[in-house]
Amino acid sequence: MKSLKHRFLVGLSVSMAALGVFFAVLLSMNLRDQLVTDTEHKASLVLSQVEAVQAYVREVLRPSMYDLLPPDAFLLEAMSTSFVTRKVMSDHNALGDQFRYRRVAMGARNPDYEADAFERGVMARFAVDPDVTRIEEITQRNGEEVFVAARPVRFEPSCLRCHGDPADAPKALIERYGDTRGFWRHSGELFGLDMVTVPVAGALGQIKGKTMGFLSLFALGLAAFYLTLQVFFDRLVVVNLRRATDVLRRYFPKEVAETPKTAVPVAVEDEIEEIYAGIDAMASRLKEARENIEDHAQNLERKVADRTLELAREADERRSDVSLFVELLSILNFSQTRSELLGAALARVAGRFGASEAAYECEFSGGGSVTWPEGADVPPPPGNWRALLAAGELVLADHTALIPVRTTDVSRGLLRLYFPKDGPGPDPQAEDLYRAIGHQLGIALENLDAINSLLAQNTLLASIFDGISDPLALIDSASGIILANEPARELARALEDRPARPGETPRLPARLVGDPIHAADAGPDAPVATTVALDGGRSFAVARYPLASPSGHSRRFVVYARENTAERRMLEQLRQTEKLVAVGKLAAGLAHEINNPLGVIACYAELLRQSLVEPQALDDLAVIERHAVMAKKVLRDLLDFARPRPAKPGPCDIKALLSGLARIFDVQAQSRHSSLCLDVPEGIPLAKADAGALEQVLSNLLLNALDAVEPGQGRITLAAAAAEDGGQVSLTVADNGPGIPESDLSHIFDPFFTTKEAGRGTGLGLAVAFGLMRDMGGSIEARNNGGAVFTLTLPACHGPCQEDAP
Numbered sequence: 001m002k003s004l005k006h007r008f009l010v011g012l013s014v015s016m017a018a019l020g021v022f023f024a025v026l027l028s029m030n031l032r033d034q035l036v037t038d039t040e041h042k043a044s045l046v047l048s049q050v051e052a053v054q055a056y057v058r059e060v061l062r063p064s065m066y067d068l069l070p071p072d073a074f075l076l077e078a079m080s081t082s083f084v085t086r087k088v089m090s091d092h093n094a095l096g097d098q099f100r101y102r103r104v105a106m107g108a109r110n111p112d113y114e115a116d117a118f119e120r121g122v123m124a125r126f127a128v129d130p131d132v133t134r135i136e137e138i139t140q141r142n143g144e145e146v147f148v149a150a151r152p153v154r155f156e157p158s159c160l161r162c163h164g165d166p167a168d169a170p171k172a173l174i175e176r177y178g179d180t181r182g183f184w185r186h187s188g189e190l191f192g193l194d195m196v197t198v199p200v201a202g203a204l205g206q207i208k209g210k211t212m213g214f215l216s217l218f219a220l221g222l223a224a225f226y227l228t229l230q231v232f233f234d235r236l237v238v239v240n241l242r243r244a245t246d247v248l249r250r251y252f253p254k255e256v257a258e259t260p261k262t263a264v265p266v267a268v269e270d271e272i273e274e275i276y277a278g279i280d281a282m283a284s285r286l287k288e289a290r291e292n293i294e295d296h297a298q299n300l301e302r303k304v305a306d307r308t309l310e311l312a313r314e315a316d317e318r319r320s321d322v323s324l325f326v327e328l329l330s331i332l333n334f335s336q337t338r339s340e341l342l343g344a345a346l347a348r349v350a351g352r353f354g355a356s357e358a359a360y361e362c363e364f365s366g367g368g369s370v371t372w373p374e375g376a377d378v379p380p381p382p383g384n385w386r387a388l389l390a391a392g393e394l395v396l397a398d399h400t401a402l403i404p405v406r407t408t409d410v411s412r413g414l415l416r417l418y419f420p421k422d423g424p425g426p427d428p429q430a431e432d433l434y435r436a437i438g439h440q441l442g443i444a445l446e447n448l449d450a451i452n453s454l455l456a457q458n459t460l461l462a463s464i465f466d467g468i469s470d471p472l473a474l475i476d477s478a479s480g481i482i483l484a485n486e487p488a489r490e491l492a493r494a495l496e497d498r499p500a501r502p503g504e505t506p507r508l509p510a511r512l513v514g515d516p517i518h519a520a521d522a523g524p525d526a527p528v529a530t531t532v533a534l535d536g537g538r539s540f541a542v543a544r545y546p547l548a549s550p551s552g553h554s555r556r557f558v559v560y561a562r563e564n565t566a567e568r569r570m571l572e573q574l575r576q577t578e579k580l581v582a583v584g585k586l587a588a589g590l591a592h593e594i595n596n597p598l599g600v601i602a603c604y605a606e607l608l609r610q611s612l613v614e615p616q617a618l619d620d621l622a623v624i625e626r627h628a629v630m631a632k633k634v635l636r637d638l639l640d641f642a643r644p645r646p647a648k649p650g651p652c653d654i655k656a657l658l659s660g661l662a663r664i665f666d667v668q669a670q671s672r673h674s675s676l677c678l679d680v681p682e683g684i685p686l687a688k689a690d691a692g693a694l695e696q697v698l699s700n701l702l703l704n705a706l707d708a709v710e711p712g713q714g715r716i717t718l719a720a721a722a723a724e725d726g727g728q729v730s731l732t733v734a735d736n737g738p739g740i741p742e743s744d745l746s747h748i749f750d751p752f753f754t755t756k757e758a759g760r761g762t763g764l765g766l767a768v769a770f771g772l773m774r775d776m777g778g779s780i781e782a783r784n785n786g787g788a789v790f791t792l793t794l795p796a797c798h799g800p801c802q803e804d805a806p
Helices: 003-068 082-091 116-130 157-163 171-177 201-251 253-257 271-334 340-354 385-391 429-468 486-495 565-611 615-642 654-671 690-706 766-773
Strands: 101-103 134-140 146-153 189-197 359-360 371-372 400-406 410-417 472-476 481-484 528-533 539-547 556-563 675-679 714-720 729-733 777-782 788-795
Touching: 003 082, 003 101, 003 134, 003 146, 003 189, 003 201, 003 385, 082 101, 116 134, 116 146, 116 189, 116 528, 116 690, 146 201, 271 340, 271 429, 340 359, 340 371, 340 410, 340 429, 385 400, 385 410, 400 429, 410 429, 472 486, 481 486, 486 556, 654 675, 654 690, 654 729, 690 714, 690 729, 690 766, 690 788
Parallel strands: 675 714
Antiparallel strands: 101 189, 134 146, 146 189, 359 371, 359 410, 400 410, 472 481, 472 556, 528 539, 539 556, 714 729, 729 788, 777 788
């Protein structure tokens, strides 16, 4: 029995020997090719040298000799290409050990250069194929292995003088070779060849020696490799295979001892075959086990298919249950009343369980019941249904299911399902599902009640919110309106700096609500109350209440605004009246106490004037009289301020009054190179006012305006207008002077307050005007608009007042 190692090593030795022969042949061929390449190169160099010598003779030397010699003269040693070439190449390699050069011809003049049989054979190859210009090959010649390189030689026109008609040949050539050989040639005719023969027998012998040396070295290396591989094979392969065989014998003794059940018995020749035999026996046992497993798998597949069908049916039921719960949630979203919710829910629940009829009985008094189909004759609930509902008991009878509808701690009603008499009835295995349906329906009812309650509260709050007459708004941190009642929206539209762009959130102006983020004098969570005065005289009491906001969200504020323009004006008038009353009492006392001394001073001044004659004394007395008169004027103003004459109730023709004042003051305006404009519309109603008192007020204002404007550029406007409702008449005196300082606007109607230079005003004119307007039931206000603007407001004259008009 051949062992595995023996067969492996024999096969490997044969393979390596074949590989060595292959490399030897490859080496021999490579060396031979290299020899051919070197020899071709050497032969090409020789032929190139031959061609160069012949070209020199043909193109240079021969034409020069023709020029030097007589016409019939011919110098063979200098003018014959064949002679010169043979001579040069023979001298170059006299021994012939490197190469042998021959220039031969058929029918050559010199018999020594007549082509032999080998050379005629080469010429015949050139004659057969005129396109062949060179032959290079290794061949046998005279029993010697040589490399041959040959090229054909053909006659050219310049050669025909010596090789054409003998009559044309040089006489020296005829005398030397005669006129029979080498003549009558024509251009292009093949007559010979240049051949270089290189001996290669010695080089080929060297190649054979090198190849044999390589084979010897390879054989020695193969023997060493064989011995090394034998050692490693024993250690790495044979030992492990024997261990694998021992494992099979130890763990599968029966299978190893059995004869393999194969069609062709396998002889156990080595370790591999022994392992194969054991594996074959074990495979047969595995086949039997697989057949048993397949039989069991088929039975298992049937069981799995049956179970899969059962699970699919259960999954469909679960999907139906999930769909039912989703539909109940959807019904809640679209239902407005309990009847809508219960009607839709009963239809879905009855359809899911296959019930023919369904009913819901409300737990609360007066709740009523809902049936499906609508109007169906459903049996009444059992007498103890409230007790069942209180206990949360589920009842599944033959064709009836009583399901308590409840949330975690509140019972809401009883759901009844009635199944067809010929049907399967309620499913006892679905008790948890019935209870879940009842619980879900209870949650839906509870949510619906909560939503309805929330909507009712929201409606109530909205009605209260919109019913507030003062502006009320919910704003964000940028003063954008989130929610506002109609007065707040009207205020926002009235105060907006620019119309809101499409899609832009309307905003309350900052001059009304301030900065919602930073409170002025309170913490960020404290309410802020301020009074805001706007252009046009309107003012608002604004309260801002911050709302708590989750982290990361912008803050919100509730803004409540109450217009207090009328209150503010009333308070200002009240304060002004109190001032006037106090000053009036003081002025009356002062006038009484000072008037008598002034009378005495005036009387004695008059007496002194009658007795004095000196001019200087008279001038001093005039100063005393002038200042006494000024003091009396101040006292008279004080008395007028303290005891104003009663104002007449009217009526007063505003247009006539203003026209008369315009004519009077226009002269003074022209004298100061200023203009006075009158603007009174037609049809202005009569005013309920004392014409004299109103004239005094307007005259005072016009005099102040003339003092305020700059001469040459002054412009004063006296205008009147009626309110839209016709209840009031407003008069305006405006100038283009420097205006009134903002700090003085609140004090100009105070007694003795003046902005004029000392000695030019008493400070009582505007205070008297304020008192007169108050007594007439009107008002007077001042503001700046390109100068000072005074607005007088008086009630219009209607009814009995108008009948008293002249």
